[in-house]
Amino acid sequence: xxxxxxxxxxxxxxxxxxxxxxxxxxxxxxxxxxxxxxxxxxxxxxxxxxxxxxxxxxxxxxxxxxxxxxxxx
Numbered sequence: 001x002x003x004x005x006x007x008x009x010x011x012x013x014x015x016x017x018x019x020x021x022x023x024x025x026x027x028x029x030x031x032x033x034x035x036x037x038x039x040x041x042x043x044x045x046x047x048x049x050x051x052x053x054x055x056x057x058x059x060x061x062x063x064x065x066x067x068x069x070x071x072x073x
Contacts, residue, residue, distance in 0.1 A: 014038045
């Protein structure tokens, strides 16, 4: 996984899964722009964490005041 930062390099705004890049390359789509693979980083506060994961069907998010968390974490 590679993170995408805002222009000031202070906050994560998205991410790219390296698996997506590998699959694209194996399908002969290595010339695609990196921005085509970007996934937005969802931000939320602790009291809404499980609801956010379920509602957006995500496995990765940015828990404000804590950092990046996964559904498994």
